[in-house]
Amino acid sequence: MKTSLRTSAALLTLSLALTTGVVSAAPAATNSNQTKAAQSKAGTSLSTYSIAINGAAITDTGFQPSGTKEPLIPLRTVAESLGFKITWNTATKAVDLNKGNIFTTVKSGQDRYVINKMYTSLGTAPLTKADKLYVPASFVSEVLHQTVSVEGKNIVITSAAEHVLETGVITAIRNSGNTSSIQIKGTGTAGIVLNVSGDTVYEKADGTKLALADLQIGMTVEAEHAMFATLSLPPQTPAYRITVQDTKVQADVLGTEGSLEEIIKAEDSSLSLRIKGNALSDLSQSEIVLRLTDDTLLVNESGEAVEQSALVQGNTVIGFYSPVMTRSLPPIGTALKVVVETVQP
The missing domain is CATH 2.40.50.140 (Nucleic acid-binding proteins)
Incomplete structure (x- = not known):
């Protein structure tokens, strides 16, 4: 069978696996040797870990291949238990995860994860074993922003508090197609940038609904945003709700x-x-x-x-x-x- 036909068959198998509840990441041709080596290493691992999510044990287990710094956990089972939606992206040959304003993408064999629109490394690449995609345990805390701890041979995962309230004066509003943001509490590298989306709620303090177009610089707002933020200057974080505190609103400020x-x-x-x-x-x-x-x-x-x-x-x-x-x-x-x-x- 030609290489192109084998690759197409692998992609078809992965697509079918996603629709039936099994994640199978098709490796890119350039990473095939790396992925096969990781799979071989995973198959010889004897170190297994039980997993509990929000106090309930799950059937799937984690494992730690020799030479890795932390255990690996099944991506689909863990992510879906935490409320994330998982889809296979045929264009990028990767798995996309989404929950509210949290988005990331995972590709087998690549230690490269998306955190709030920026790439980071966890020191351990995801790998495929028995048609399931596994990620390092730290993926839960560093990328999904939930709570995870490894206690002996037990991995304990809990849903973290997702929102925090912060008040500030709007200094910039940026709206460029699919990417919109509001900066508060400073200009330039100061303050914080609130990344907004179609799910973000805008309102007055009395509950009157607003739209992004109703916001102006100079407004004092209370922002309900994620607990996490990027390490950039200024830091960026997803915003869930923007509440205007001003009782008097001036147009064209x-x-x-x-x-x-x-x-x-x-x-x-x-x-x-x-x-x-x-x-x-x-x-x-x-x-x-x-x-x-x-x-x-x-x-x-x-x-x-x-x-x-x-x-x-x-x-x-x-x-x-x-x-x-x-x-x-x-x-x-x-x-x-x-x-x-x-x-x-």
């Missing part, structure tokens, strides 16, 4: 982040701030003077109110304002909200 160059006090004792730095949107200014009014909100990165005394020349602030401003240089507008960067002691 602009923003400028930068140094508080000058605090100007008028004859009537009112204050204006000259901010010079970076424009947060296309129509925003890199330098602007913003008048403070009784309605101007002074907050920190988390949206918590701060006193006017927190405004110190030279500190970094973010000023949010409407498009109505003078044509002077720099232009003058009215501050809707000013975020004062927290100064670490």
Whole structure:
């Protein structure tokens, strides 16, 4: 039988196995020798492990081939018990896993796993044994973000708490087709990026439903997001719910982040701030003077109110304002909200 026919037959076998509850990953031609060697090694392993998921023992067992640093566990049985959906991706010849905003892909023989859109290595490649795909036990914690522990010859897996609440002021909204995100609590490499999807819920504090298009920079939001985040700067994490905390919502908000160059006090004792730095949107200014009014909100990165005394020349602030401003240089507008960067002691 020709090589192409053998490969096609292997892919067909794997596709049928997925539909009947058995994961069988077809190795790419370049990895065939590596996969066969791993399978041979797995077949000689005598070290088996029992597996319990959320307090219930499962029939399938794990095993640890000689030369590996940790035991391997059956992917389909474990992942489905934790609520993940598993599909075979014929284009990539890999197994895709999805649950809410958690997505990853696994390919037999490749120590390369997707974690929140970034690749990482666990030190042990997945392998196929008896038509089942096995992954290292650390896959549960590092990739699926659940809890796993190895106690002697027992592997204990439990579903971890998935959500955490975090409040912050929106500094950027990015929407590019299939990838959308919201940055809060800072700009550039600061703060945190919330990756949103079609499953993310948007609403006001009173429960009124919103859409991503209703959100604007300058809004203070409470984000319900995953417990885990990437190690990038800023870190990224999936968001499940975004709740707008502001009672007054201004349309077409602009923003400028930068140094508080000058605090100007008028004859009537009112204050204006000259901010010079970076424009947060296309129509925003890199330098602007913003008048403070009784309605101007002074907050920190988390949206918590701060006193006017927190405004110190030279500190970094973010000023949010409407498009109505003078044509002077720099232009003058009215501050809707000013975020004062927290100064670490």
